[in-house]
Amino acid sequence: MAVTGLSTTAESIGLRKKLRSPIRWLNKYKLEIAMVTPFTVYVLFFMLVPVVQSIYYSFVHKGTHTFTFDNYQTIIDRSTFSDAFKNTLGITAFGVTMEMVFGMIIALMLARAFRGRGLFRSIVLLPLGVPTLVAGAAMLYFVGFNGYLNEVLLDLGLIDVPVYWQQSGVRGMFVIALADLWKATPLVVLILLAGLESIPGDVYEAAGIDGATGWQSFWHHTIPLLMPSITMALILRAIDAFRIFDIAMVLAGQSIQVMSSFVYFDYRAGNTNTAAAAAVILLLMILVFVIAYIFLVERRNEVD
Amino acid sequence: MSAETAPQAASTYVEPKKPFDWADLFFWIGAIIISLILLLPLYVLFKVSVSTLAEATAPRPSYLIENITWDNWEKMLTWDRVGPYLQHSLIVACSTAALAVILAAPAAYVISRLPRGTRYLVVLSILFTRMFPEVIIATPIATTFFSWGLNDTNIGLTMAHLIRTLPLAAWILVGSFQGIPTDLEEASAVDGASKMKTLIRVVLPLGAPGIAVAAIFAWLDSWNDLLYAIYIFLTERTLPLQIYYYSNRGNVTDVATYSMIMTIPVVIITLFFQRWIRSGYLSGAVKG
Numbered sequence: 125m126a127v128t129g130l131s132t133t134a135e136s137i138g139l140r141k142k143l144r145s146p147i148r149w150l151n152k153y154k155l156e157i158a159m160v161t162p163f164t165v166y167v168l169f170f171m172l173v174p175v176v177q178s179i180y181y182s183f184v185h186k187g188t189h190t191f192t193f194d195n196y197q198t199i200i201d202r203s204t205f206s207d208a209f210k211n212t213l214g215i216t217a218f219g220v221t222m223e224m225v226f227g228m229i230i231a232l233m234l235a236r237a238f239r240g241r242g243l244f245r246s247i248v249l250l251p252l253g254v255p256t257l258v259a260g261a262a263m264l265y266f267v268g269f270n271g272y273l274n275e276v277l278l279d280l281g282l283i284d285v286p287v288y289w290q291q292s293g294v295r296g297m298f299v300i301a302l303a304d305l306w307k308a309t310p311l312v313v314l315i316l317l318a319g320l321e322s323i324p325g326d327v328y329e330a331a332g333i334d335g336a337t338g339w340q341s342f343w344h345h346t347i348p349l350l351m352p353s354i355t356m357a358l359i360l361r362a363i364d365a366f367r368i369f370d371i372a373m374v375l376a377g378q379s380i381q382v383m384s385s386f387v388y389f390d391y392r393a394g395n396t397n398t399a400a401a402a403a404v405i406l407l408l409m410i411l412v413f414v415i416a417y418i419f420l421v422e423r424r425n426e427v428d
Numbered sequence: 429m430s431a432e433t434a435p436q437a438a439s440t441y442v443e444p445k446k447p448f449d450w451a452d453l454f455f456w457i458g459a460i461i462i463s464l465i466l467l468l469p470l471y472v473l474f475k476v477s478v479s480t481l482a483e484a485t486a487p488r489p490s491y492l493i494e495n496i497t498w499d500n501w502e503k504m505l506t507w508d509r510v511g512p513y514l515q516h517s518l519i520v521a522c523s524t525a526a527l528a529v530i531l532a533a534p535a536a537y538v539i540s541r542l543p544r545g546t547r548y549l550v551v552l553s554i555l556f557t558r559m560f561p562e563v564i565i566a567t568p569i570a571t572t573f574f575s576w577g578l579n580d581t582n583i584g585l586t587m588a589h590l591i592r593t594l595p596l597a598a599w600i601l602v603g604s605f606q607g608i609p610t611d612l613e614e615a616s617a618v619d620g621a622s623k624m625k626t627l628i629r630v631v632l633p634l635g636a637p638g639i640a641v642a643a644i645f646a647w648l649d650s651w652n653d654l655l656y657a658i659y660i661f662l663t664e665r666t667l668p669l670q671i672y673y674y675s676n677r678g679n680v681t682d683v684a685t686y687s688m689i690m691t692i693p694v695v696i697i698t699l700f701f702q703r704w705i706r707s708g709y710l711s712g713a714v715k716g
Contacts, residue, residue: 268680373672
């Protein structure tokens with residue numbers, strides 16, 4: 125590993141062969157090593173060590189510290205865990221799908237030049253700045269029993285009695301996904317907009333000359349050319365939705381649990397080992413998407 | 429097609445006046461509806477914060493603000509209601525931002541000067557640490573910090589927030605240091621400046637904007653955090669913890685007021701620095 129930069133290029137090319145010995149190398153780059161060490165040590169010690177600790181906890185008995193699969197067996201048998209697992213998958217599927225649809229619509233709008241585009245862009249990006257926790261808190265006033273969602277539905281005559289939204293099952297998933305939708309759509313817009321802006325205008329000109337309608341042009345040119353951005357947004361959002369915590373805690377607390385909040389409540393209940401097992405399962409879920417990210421997004425970037 | 433991308437034959441070209449287009453009208457209506465929906469949660473948050481508790485919890489709530497009361501806000505003017513939480517949040521966010529930059533900037537500089545392939549791998553692994561489920565880290569960290577007596581302390585929470593903000597700051601900084609041409613450093617070295625001197629006199633001033641952006645993101649990350657706070661703070665509270673506990677207690681007007689207090693600085697910062705918040709920073713465009 126050679127560090128260039130502070131040493132001049134000529135020097136590094138000329139002297140590289142002479143500096144083969146490790147001590148000389150250490151001496152040459154002692155400043156650089158000193159610069160990386162605090163950061164590296166911190167990240168290793170406070171991030172990677174805890175991950176390894178969690179994996180270790182998940183495979184040992186609470187008292188005896190002997191190897192076991194019992195922690196996994198225990199949580200899989202618990203209904204709160206299977207609920208949390210289902211909720212997380214449901215919220216991710218529903219939330220991310222809606223985010224992609226709305227994100228695409230708004231990105232297509234922002235890709236046009238129109239009066240007031242700057243203001244519209246600012247409004248669209250506003251939720252990005254609002255703390256996730258506050259996005260969840262704001263949703264409390266919509267999905268509460270006396271909230272605005274019920275009020276609108278009552279006024280429209282779609283329901284006769286208020287619906288209790290904050291309960292486990294499909295309604296709870298919907299409520300949490302709704303808050304996530306509001307908070308995370310701007311991020312999808314940003315990613316898709318960057319993709320849209322990189323599509324050269326002549327693609328559309330050529331399509332227009334060929335007589336393609338707007339819809340045909342969108343379906344046959346925009347979507348295929350936008351596929352890298354769509355993949356990236358989809359995977360990054362899915363990873364974030366799996367880890368959802370703040371929104372679920374504020375909106376539903378213990379009554380509708382997701383994977384992250386299950387881990388927290390289980391830890392608070394004193395079950396460090398089963399909490400660790402749930403965290404490891406969450407890690408595996410995310411790992412699938414991280415690997416997909418490496419293969420579908422990063423590998424292509426490397427080729428570029 | 430947008431006017432910006434249309435090739436223009438000459439600079440004197442004047443776009444012909446477009447006839448009224450129905451598509452444009454639909455487009456405008458769509459933009460306005462989307463804007464209103466996006467602004468709605470913030471409007472309701474403000475509305476509840478200026479309502480009485482009875483009004484806010486009554487069945488069939490009103491859509492418009494009918495009578496404004498500043499009682500919730502006035503309550504917040506007393507130190508006990510906000511002071512301690514605000515203090516924790518501010519101290520932790522500021523120390524996290526400062527320490528994140530101090531620890532990450534030197535490392536990010538070295539990473540930015542690594543050969544292409546190595547740099548790509550390092551940046552990619554930094555990015556992936558951001559994708560870990562945080563609960564898997566927080567659980568052992570809470571146990572460790574408890575045994576070190578760091579629970580309920582600003583130092584403990586700052587140390588926990590650094591776990592998340594260090595990779596973020598490093599990632600932003602690598603990108604910004606990469607933009608500084610190495611020629612300048614080489615010229616400085618040819619002139620006889622030491623490595624250290626070159627860093628302070630050449631690299632630091634040029635990297636300042638990137639360092640500022642990294643500090644802002646670290647600050648926001650710490651300010652918004654609930655997860656590490658809920659693990660580390662058992663009796664003390666930060667602003668997010670206060671919102672969480674009140675929301676579970678059903679104290680809706682106070683939740684709205686605390687939420688507003690927490691959001692206002694963030695929205696100001698975000699709007700002010702919007703031009704720097706590009707998809708690249710947030711979505712992980714790691715180009716080697």
